[in-house]
Amino acid sequence: MYTVLDSSVFMNVNSLDHLDLTSSFYISENCYDEIKSTCSHLLSLLVKLNIVSPTSNSIKYIEETLKKIGETKLSSADKSALALALDLTQENKNVILLSDDFSVLNVASFCNIPSKSIKTKKKVKKRTYFFVCRACKNNNGVNNVECETCGFHLFFRKYR
Numbered sequence: 001m002y003t004v005l006d007s008s009v010f011m012n013v014n015s016l017d018h019l020d021l022t023s024s025f026y027i028s029e030n031c032y033d034e035i036k037s038t039c040s041h042l043l044s045l046l047v048k049l050n051i052v053s054p055t056s057n058s059i060k061y062i063e064e065t066l067k068k069i070g071e072t073k074l075s076s077a078d079k080s081a082l083a084l085a086l087d088l089t090q091e092n093k094n095v096i097l098l099s100d101d102f103s104v105l106n107v108a109s110f111c112n113i114p115s116k117s118i119k120t121k122k123k124v125k126k127r128t129y130f131f132v133c134r135a136c137k138n139n140n141g142v143n144n145v146e147c148e149t150c151g152f153h154l155f156f157r158k159y160r
């Protein structure tokens with residue numbers, strides 16, 4: 001088993017309960033940089049982490065998926081965790097992406113990356129976002145740059 005950890009896993013003290021210690025643990029370089037600078041790297045002392053950078057192809061694929069579903073809240077570290085999990089999945093490895101972050105888990109389910117929440121046992125329901133103009137209430141779909149009707153640029157984020 002290959003377990004990919006994102007940064008959020010290191011912020012949650014309950015994470016240890018969810019780790020299969022016989023697994024090989026993977027973390028993206030980007031996520032590792034994020035946890036290194038905080039005291040939350042304690043967990044990284046307990047398990048051996050393989051620090052790997054994802055391929056640019058997978059990053060691109062994740063970014064295209066984000067655009068498609070209107071997900072705008074992911075950091076580059078989040079994206080790299082997803083891309084790394086995607087890389088390992090494509091190598092036919094038995095992968096699970098562990099995260100505390102709903103948005104990360106949501107994108108994982110759109111990319112067919114097996115994932116598990118360290119917060120809830122419930123399966124993540126797929127969520128697609130759309131953006132409604134704050135000025136004219138026009139539904140702009142996944143476009144959150146400029147309202148197609150009135151040109152305004154502030155939106156309510158909603159999901160179906």
Ligand SMILES: [Zn+2]
Pocket residue numbers: 133134135136137138147148149150151152
């Ligand atoms: Zn508008």
